[in-house]
Amino acid sequence: xxxxxxxxxxxxxxxxxxxxxxxxxxxxxxxxxxxxxxxxxxxxxxxxxxxxxxxxxxxxxxxxxxxxxxxxxxxxxxxxxxxxxxxxxxxxxxxxxxxxxxxxxxxxxxxxxxxxxxxxxxxxxxxxxxxxxxxxxxxxxxxxxxxxxxxxxxxxxxxxxxxxxxxxxxxxxxxxxxxxxxxxxxxxxxxxxxxxxxxxxxxxxxxxxxxxxxxxxxxxxxxxxxxxxxxxxxxxxxxxxxxxxxxxxxxxxxxxxxxxxxxxxxxxxxxxxxxxxxxxxxxxxxxxxxxxxxxxxxxxxxxxxxxxxxxxxxxxxxxxxxxxxxxxxxxxxxxxxxxxxxxxxxxxxxxxxxxxxxxxxxxxxxxxxxxxxxxxxxxxxxxxxxxxxxxxxxxxxxxxxxxxxx
Ligand code: PLP
Numbered sequence: 001x002x003x004x005x006x007x008x009x010x011x012x013x014x015x016x017x018x019x020x021x022x023x024x025x026x027x028x029x030x031x032x033x034x035x036x037x038x039x040x041x042x043x044x045x046x047x048x049x050x051x052x053x054x055x056x057x058x059x060x061x062x063x064x065x066x067x068x069x070x071x072x073x074x075x076x077x078x079x080x081x082x083x084x085x086x087x088x089x090x091x092x093x094x095x096x097x098x099x100x101x102x103x104x105x106x107x108x109x110x111x112x113x114x115x116x117x118x119x120x121x122x123x124x125x126x127x128x129x130x131x132x133x134x135x136x137x138x139x140x141x142x143x144x145x146x147x148x149x150x151x152x153x154x155x156x157x158x159x160x161x162x163x164x165x166x167x168x169x170x171x172x173x174x175x176x177x178x179x180x181x182x183x184x185x186x187x188x189x190x191x192x193x194x195x196x197x198x199x200x201x202x203x204x205x206x207x208x209x210x211x212x213x214x215x216x217x218x219x220x221x222x223x224x225x226x227x228x229x230x231x232x233x234x235x236x237x238x239x240x241x242x243x244x245x246x247x248x249x250x251x252x253x254x255x256x257x258x259x260x261x262x263x264x265x266x267x268x269x270x271x272x273x274x275x276x277x278x279x280x281x282x283x284x285x286x287x288x289x290x291x292x293x294x295x296x297x298x299x300x301x302x303x304x305x306x307x308x309x310x311x312x313x314x315x316x317x318x319x320x321x322x323x324x325x326x327x328x329x330x331x332x333x334x335x336x337x338x339x340x341x342x343x344x345x346x347x348x349x350x351x352x353x354x355x356x357x358x359x360x361x362x363x364x365x366x367x368x369x370x371x372x373x374x375x376x377x378x379x380x381x382x383x384x385x386x387x388x389x390x391x392x393x394x395x396x397x398x399x400x401x402x403x404x405x406x
Contacts, residue, residue: 007143012150016133016374017041023359024368031366037397039324039385040368042188042343046316048253048297049309055300056257059293070292075284077104077261081295084302085261089246095233101265101276103283104298106290108218108247108260113138114286115214115243115262118278119180126159126178128171130189130375130382132216135182153377162378163190165336165347170198173205181206183232184216186223189375189384190345191321191337193228199235206241210270213238218247218260221314223340231263239265243275250342252301252310259290259298317342320394321387327398332406342387345372349406354380365400 020040028036048056062068076082082099090097105111112134125139136158139145146157154160159178161171169192171183183202185194194202206213215232223230232238244263248254268275290298300306325338334347348357354371361367361383372382387394 005141005143007141007145010145010148011137011140012148014133016370019374020358020368020370023362027362027366034366036366036368037389037393037400038368039389039394039397040370042250042386042388043255044250044253044317044388045390046253046313048257049301049306049313051300051303051306051309052252052297056293056297059296062296063293073289073292073295075287075289076100076280077102077290078292078295078299081299082261084299085246088302090231090233093230093234095231097233097263098266101263102261103264103279104259104261104290104295105283105287106258106260106294107249107254108216108245108262109134111245111260111262112214112216114282115279116142116144117282117286118275119144119212123179124157124159124177126161126171126174126181128163128182128184128187129160129377130163130372130379131182132184132188133375135214135216160376160378163187163192164378165334168192169336170194173201177209177211179209179211180214181211182214182216184218185229186219186341187337187343188216188219189343189370189372189379190382191339191341191343191384192345193223193225193340196227196229196235199229199232199238203232203235203237203241207237211241212268212270212275213242215242215244217244219250219341219343220246221251221310222318222342224318225340228340233263233265239267241268243268248298248301251314252298252306253313254294254298257294257297259294316391317387320389320391323391323394323398324385324387327395327402331398331402331404338387344385344387346383346385348372348381348383354383357383360404361401364404365397367397367400 082102121143145155163169163171220230232242247260264276264279266276321338324344325335328335336345338344354373358371370384372379
């Protein structure tokens, strides 16, 4: 008899977005005239930059000729894209990364999830709470999480690190030894960032304990404040203890086009094994490369014109984030994030839970948000709003919130 991966049975249902969808759809069906504003799901809404479209069109034309046709590409990504990544995302910031340390993929979600393939099932995993659920669920699928405790809403074998206003949204270095640490900066869902000293403390910990930091920098390009690291490899010592995930999704609108990359330094070695060589082996076996057309589109992001056009779109979202933050603060809310991130993390009114405030915004202002509790127990007492929507709708949403009786 074929046996299934029993770890899947332990997974709690993907309750959060299903429940948000259920409550929103029910309300909308009962109130067909309600003008709903979506500020919940973290998907972009602005079109791809014209230079990206142009590059993709040209790549499609390449495919129509014998000379220009591209079949299977290099699993690690085409040189033209890996060289552009190294040049613009790293060398330009004084970070020395080699093209063969860059692995182009169809996005950061796959890489964050698949990286566990090259790790033992025995590792002790540490995640922030609240957290992007992919880190937790993929470890649970692999059997690294232990058992799900529905009371605590925690996995028995995962070390949760609360990141709340009380600790400045920086996870505390754990007393017990942890082997794999997931850090995300700018953070989803809190919108906050880790500074140089905070990252250095984690790098020192990881090197001292031979742990590995999985650093998710999917929102790196939203950083506006000087001095905040865009890459963990800006921190001395990171190359011997960290892997970094990047994405073109939020940076350049590729959520539907799909492209990202992962940096695995050659200096990263555990138990005598090169993680770079292992990831190469994994990718060449299980992945056949991102599409030529999409990689040409991603390359165009790094041209001067691409840079300018992408910044214009990012500024559109940044302006939305400012409208949300300043509007909510003017209405008396305590708000985090927004400055270096498309996410705004808003404290619920005194005594009101995440879901209760979600319902109030849904039914009294017709705004769909995400309850913080859905990202982990320490997200209770917060909601997440995203800046990826239409500018006028964002302003309208804030005006509606200001009018609420709280
Ligand atoms: N990492 C974080 C923190 C995210 O929030 C997301 C998407 O929302 C991703 C990774 C996935 O990005 P991609 O679209 O490249 O798969």
